[in-house]
Amino acid sequence: MKKVVLLVTLIAFAFTASFATVTAPTVASSNGMVAAVNNYAAEVGAKILEMGGNAVDAAIAVSFALGVVEPYASGLGGEGYAVITMADGSKFAIDFRSAAPMAASYESLSELGLTLSKANYTPKGACVPGVLAGIKEAWLLGATLPLADLIQPAIDLARNGFIVDETFAQTTSDKYELVLENGFDFLNEGFVWEAGSVFTNPQLAETLERIKEEGIDTFYTGSLADEIEEFMIEVGGFMRKSDLEMYGAIVREPLHGTYRGYDLYVPHPPVSGPQFIAVLNTLENYNLPAMSWDDPLAVHIIQQALVLGDVDRRAYISDPEFYDLPYEAFMSKEYAKTRFMAIDLSQAFDPASYYDYQGNAYPFADGSSYEEVLLEALESVAANESGVEESPSTTHFSIVDKDGNAVAWTQTISSFFGTSVYFKGFFFNNEMYNFASSYRDWDIINLTGGMRPRTTICPTIIQKDGKVRWVIGTPGGGRIISTMVQLAVDLIDFNMPVDQAIRTPKFVGYTTYKDLRIEEGYPQTTLDFLEKVLGHQLNVYSYPDLFFGGPNLVSVEENGLMIGAGSIRRGGSASAPEF
């Protein structure tokens, strides 16, 4: 009987949620658009737009909802970054990356016989979560609806449940052993959640209710913070209430770059906005529009530019509050010319020597031209590699409302299930692992209390003549910038619609990978050329593969029509209000 009631409630909720919205893998509308990795979450955003909320309202509701429907990828224990452009011209970049607790250090780990690697799936692997602080800043900056209204859909989803999809089931199955050990309450009476079953999360519903009643501050300075400290002391984590109290999201102007006449608004370090712009700046020197997406030379050029961008990322991107690095020079057009010169059109880099191609962006910080710099022939800086193999977790959503306000929002708990440490219905992130594995004098990502670890996420808004053209972003760990660059090139150089840009097979240029990882779907001639003529070692993945990320995009056409597309690699959806 209980099950029948649950099913009826579920159907009723699904009906209510979809009453005035349309949701599908690809949707067109002039009323606003939400593209997210999950149909329930996308629909929540569209419903908020339908209620009269703006893109920021919808983004907050989607962020909460994703923490319910994809608890393994993001949520209250996680963090992220958002780029917002408002129709009035104001622009915001909200850094809600997590920060290392003050007690976390290589020494404290060592005293316990631990390393960062060994602590990864333990409470000690968790950094201070930032997602709620980010939501608070977003709400203060641009929301129009009460926060309680934006939390409520997530509470309903957690309480009434939703139907588990293939991604949910597969992800749970993949990490079953870990979750069984640390997050038993998440499981289905100890078993994996199967596709088609109904998942409810009463614990999370209760936590969200408390946030709704007591406000977001309860997580950082109130009773929830007390309980987090109590829990962390009990399970041996580093995090304390004092860490939560000193944490805050940081609001800046987004970084700005251009690509073939388009304006790109991207995140600051420690997120990978500068790397994304730097790679596109390099590619701008090539006539890619004269090629096609499957031209082996285009693949080669893009992949090599990505490798150079990644080598440089490791030298120039870290927490700007802790390191003064020339990331603006790294993303300058002049510096890009030197990277353009480094690519051999007839031969791939030797993967064993990737770090020989480390560039020196410092001389470009004063605006020098590449001719001046190269003539002076300055010495290069040392390379560094954290060697972190990142999982395809994380989640990204894109939103544009009918007035032209836009939000690109990426949130994560790092690996799928984060530390796998489960508390009050959510998982704590394992971002600590994104610091260098051990202390190195020359490194820029050494574990330091209060510091935010580096990451590859890159939510981006692309404008043309001051108007939003595309909102893009993707999960995918070390593949994120590769997928982002290919999306930008596919949209701008190859004039693809958003759904086609998502579908097009992807490849990776990343220093950790010594082979060229590429999705099935390229002509055999292209693959042969890359391997036999250009010297790439190919590693062909089946198509589609979540390894290459799960972008969810929105485009705004010249006539104002918005097209949303969800990721085919992770069951994403677009949803629009019907009004």
Add this chain to the structure above:
Amino acid sequence: MKRLLIVLLIIGVVSVGFAADGTEQGCILEEPVAVTSAGQSPGALQFTIVAKMIKLEYTFEKLLSVETVDISQFKTLVLVVGASGKGLGAANIDIEAEILRVKSLAEAAEESGVKVVICNLEGESRRGPSSDRIVTELAPFADAYFVKADADLDGFFTSFSEEAGVPLATFEKTVDLKDVLAEYFCK
């Protein structure tokens, strides 16, 4: 009352599975039980959750092998089939080596008079070519099959069971396996 009704319903479903296969039997297996994965999916670990529910005496090792264990100390060997690329990768073993490992175990079990159970706990999702190949390789050693019903929609396990004349017990939900175990182990 409501609980009793649910239990009766579950038993009914399981019993229908037996009756349909014409292999209704009781107490054909004995403890202690050795449990291992055949393909490194999470199914074997889930088997242990069910085993705990009915207090089955078991030893579980994901990579149990004839080199590390004397199989004759057990009365039953349960091979939980499910090929997982990620699981195999995490265990640093390829599919060929995995098949060799579980076949050697099954051979040793047969030689020692230890009963061999082939189990599919994850249903249709573990019916890919690699999982099917593992089942095919192990079939000559099977004394019983415990299979989630949706893994046998095409009669794949039924045909092995009928050909060899060994029982096949199907169950609808993972947790229902406990009724099958209770029946076969007289718990």
